[in-house]
Amino acid sequence: MNILFLANCDFANVFGEWVFAMKKYCEEKNIYNEISYIQLQENGNLSHSRGKEYNKKNNYADVSLALNISKTDKEKINKVGKIYSQIFSDYIIKHKVKTIIIEDYVNWKIWWYKLILYNCKTYYEKDNSLKFIIFHNGSFYRSNYDYLNHYDKDSYIHKVLYSPDLFRLGDIDQNKKLVINPTFYVEYKKEMIIKKFKKEKLTIFHCPSIDKGTNFIKQKINNLLIKYNLQDKYEFNTTSGITFEEVIELKKHTHIYIGQFCDGKHSSQNVGGYGLSSIEALATGNIVLNLNHKIPLEIIGTDFPIIDLENETKFESIVLNLLLKDKKELQEIAIKSFEYFQENIGYKSIYKKFVPLL
Numbered sequence: 001m002n003i004l005f006l007a008n009c010d011f012a013n014v015f016g017e018w019v020f021a022m023k024k025y026c027e028e029k030n031i032y033n034e035i036s037y038i039q040l041q042e043n044g045n046l047s048h049s050r051g052k053e054y055n056k057k058n059n060y061a062d063v064s065l066a067l068n069i070s071k072t073d074k075e076k077i078n079k080v081g082k083i084y085s086q087i088f089s090d091y092i093i094k095h096k097v098k099t100i101i102i103e104d105y106v107n108w109k110i111w112w113y114k115l116i117l118y119n120c121k122t123y124y125e126k127d128n129s130l131k132f133i134i135f136h137n138g139s140f141y142r143s144n145y146d147y148l149n150h151y152d153k154d155s156y157i158h159k160v161l162y163s164p165d166l167f168r169l170g171d172i173d174q175n176k177k178l179v180i181n182p183t184f185y186v187e188y189k190k191e192m193i194i195k196k197f198k199k200e201k202l203t204i205f206h207c208p209s210i211d212k213g214t215n216f217i218k219q220k221i222n223n224l225l226i227k228y229n230l231q232d233k234y235e236f237n238t239t240s241g242i243t244f245e246e247v248i249e250l251k252k253h254t255h256i257y258i259g260q261f262c263d264g265k266h267s268s269q270n271v272g273g274y275g276l277s278s279i280e281a282l283a284t285g286n287i288v289l290n291l292n293h294k295i296p297l298e299i300i301g302t303d304f305p306i307i308d309l310e311n312e313t314k315f316e317s318i319v320l321n322l323l324l325k326d327k328k329e330l331q332e333i334a335i336k337s338f339e340y341f342q343e344n345i346g347y348k349s350i351y352k353k354f355v356p357l358l
Contacts, residue, residue, distance in 0.1 A: 016051025
């Protein structure tokens, strides 16, 4: 395996997690692979240490500086273009990389997108065994999918990866479309789930980095606990503003996690799918609920463990149906969800899902 993950900001740290997981698997199996990772700019408060130890951005000029000192788009295109030309040359010519996966946010301006695809096309015309794969993961594609689909159809784009809620927007050859779930590595075992479900009071947890329909979720959960006299059975934790490491530590000890309710009404975002935070909760033995109404069932399957909150009308009945179950049944749901994660989303499965792309 000789592969490069190329990102500008790597929002949600999806690339960093994939790289970390794949390298971890290779180390355990004593498999030698060149799995390279470049994240050129920090993603602010969304950034954490995962994958950073492998980041090769310091081998290149500072993109942020190039943008800041440029007064016109023409200057920006020239300076940034030189950086990306050097990256493509180094990895394709020098390191013999055959597969490059490119986060679309690496191209957060339309001219930037064209710049990257120009490099893809130029090298593909010289060597059509190269595999350029675009990864659509968020708002840039959601706002520009009609325009970007036009480029995704080109023959030099081998595959297009989507976050699950964006798959429906890809109006291209179905054989080019693919979903690979975000992953997360953490030391956690089934025995830890059994142990934490021995607590007298179970914890419902919601911890958004930004608004994820948070006020709506808080109101609904608090009303349910009072209305059905469930305060002795559950506590509701909405801690925020803490470090990534602190969030993960909390998730190891919570029981039910509510990811996001981004329907465009109760949140400024209209996402309709789960994020990495929900994947982290699965990895730490939680029962997970999330608004997944924009993800086609055929993409995730009927046995996918994240419970879909569907819409604001059904929110209460879906959550209540879960909360009224006895502790033993809840524990079994958490264990089953965790086992699904290990088999289909965890770091061992991710490596195997990337192999066919090479």
